[in-house]
Amino acid sequence: MDPADDPQPAAAAVAGRMAAAAAAWLDALDPQQRDLAQRPGPRAGTAAERERLRWHYVPTDHGGLPLGRQRPLQQSLAMELVATGLSTAGYVTVCTVIGLENVLDRAEGFPRGGGRERFRDPGLYYLRVFGEPGGTAPWGWRFGGHHVSLNDLVVDGRVRAVTPCFLGANPASAPLLGGGSLRPLGGTEDLARDLVRSLPPDLRARAVLLDRAPSDIVSGNRPRLPTGTEVAPGPDGGRLPLTELPLGLPAGELDATGRELLRSLLAAHLDRAPAGVVPPVDADTLHLAWAGSTEPGQPHYFRLQGHRLLIEWDDTQQGGNHAHSVWRDPEADFGLDALAEHRAAHHPG
Structure with missing residues (x-):
């Protein structure tokens, strides 16, 4: 080419x-x-x-x-x-x-x-x-x-x-001299919390699915994510399962402030990769789901999900000071879609 x-x-x-x-x-x-x-x-x-x-x-x-x-x-x-x-x-x-x-x-x-x-x-x-x-x-x-x-x-x-691209932090927050704190994923966490707390009561009720967060990301370290009618139960007895159809609040119902926060939250994950490598994702097509407290320092979980995107976050262990964050593409994890295209083009039959 x-x-x-x-x-x-x-x-x-x-x-x-x-x-x-x-x-x-x-x-x-x-x-x-x-x-x-x-x-x-x-x-x-x-x-x-x-x-x-x-x-x-x-x-x-x-x-x-x-x-x-x-x-x-x-x-x-x-x-x-x-x-x-x-x-x-x-x-x-x-x-x-x-x-x-x-x-x-x-x-x-x-x-x-x-x-x-x-x-x-x-x-x-x-x-x-x-x-x-x-x-x-x-x-x-x-x-x-x-x-x-x-x-x-x-x-x-x-x-x-x-x-899959996974980053975590334990501790999620640690003290620094001069009253500061080391929070490697803190900016991402703050964006998500600000987004949920900015919602009017009716929309927040649809985004916050549970008052208690699951103990870990629901997708775990599965090599493939659920498709069709498959369901991945949550780590706490399936209270927040992972399905192909997203749960939570559609991003299209957010106001301008909410959409801007959502775009920033999405970028905080996709910008892990070098610029121009990842195909763009339309934030307006995503769904937002939250579980647990919306108070800083308390155990919580959130999920962004849509076509070719799953982002999960949990900060529940050590009293809400142990964060997990994963970004996945259900169709392209590990490049399985690209490998199939390559084989079809270069090794047919």
């Missing part, structure tokens, strides 16, 4: 930077490290593809080469690859979330156990490349650890998927 005719030139430019960074990182590894760092590219039904669709947001082995088993230069090259898949604000937020492992370690009394020397460990963030960066075949990469999961796929020289 002529670059001048590319409808998403940013997606191609970012893919090029990703490929260069991934190749540089892989070339810097020794053979044992590379055995952990790289798997075959996406192909339906293979063990490597099942591994690519596996993701977590808890402190477990996410698959790949952890930062703690890399030399400083290798770590820097790894983070250079991670940075290619994020905006500046997204990268700063991811780095802050990783650093919170040190804060959490102290808050929990520097615990031992869990089968490793250090339980809360900023070195336990794993990077893995699937396929050959920059080649003609689809390839991708995953970076994950406690409260971080980034999943990117490149097909036909363009970034075609950046979801």
Whole structure:
């Protein structure tokens, strides 16, 4: 394709930077490290593809080469690859979330156990490349650890998927000197709360579905979201299930102030990715759902849902000081739609 005719030139430019960074990182590894760092590219039904669709947001082995088993230069090259898949604000937020492992370690009394020397460990963030960066075949990469999961796929020289994209924070708020506080996801939380509290009573009653929030995001770490008549029950006995048809208040009923807040809230999630990579989402087609208290510092949950979009947030654990936030595309998570198109075009039959 002529670059001048590319409808998403940013997606191609970012893919090029990703490929260069991934190749540089892989070339810097020794053979044992590379055995952990790289798997075959996406192909339906293979063990490597099942591994690519596996993701977590808890402190477990996410698959790949952890930062703690890399030399400083290798770590820097790894983070250079991670940075290619994020905006500046997204990268700063991811780095802050990783650093919170040190804060959490102290808050929990520097615990031992869990089968490793250090339980809360900023070195336990794993990077893995699937396929050959920059080649003609689809390839991708995953970076994950406690409260971080980034999943990117490149097909036909363009970034075609950046979801599931998970960020969390524990603690969600921590004190800083001078009376300040560290809140990596605080701006997002404040936008959502301001939006719900701005609603007139009749609309707020339709947006706030429950007075008690579910204990976690409802979608969990499922590789695929419900379709058709499927239902994903909530973590508290299905009180707030996840269905293909959205629950809550249609955004089209918001006034001008509400719509502006909603657009800002949507941008706080989509702007994790580099500019121009993600297709635009019409905020007016979304539904807003809330559960729990609307008072700051109290456990709560919200959801934005519409065509090709699911955003979930919960801040319920540790008395409302432990946040989870996930952004997903029900049709394009892990680039499964782009891979199907690629196979149909290049490998028919």
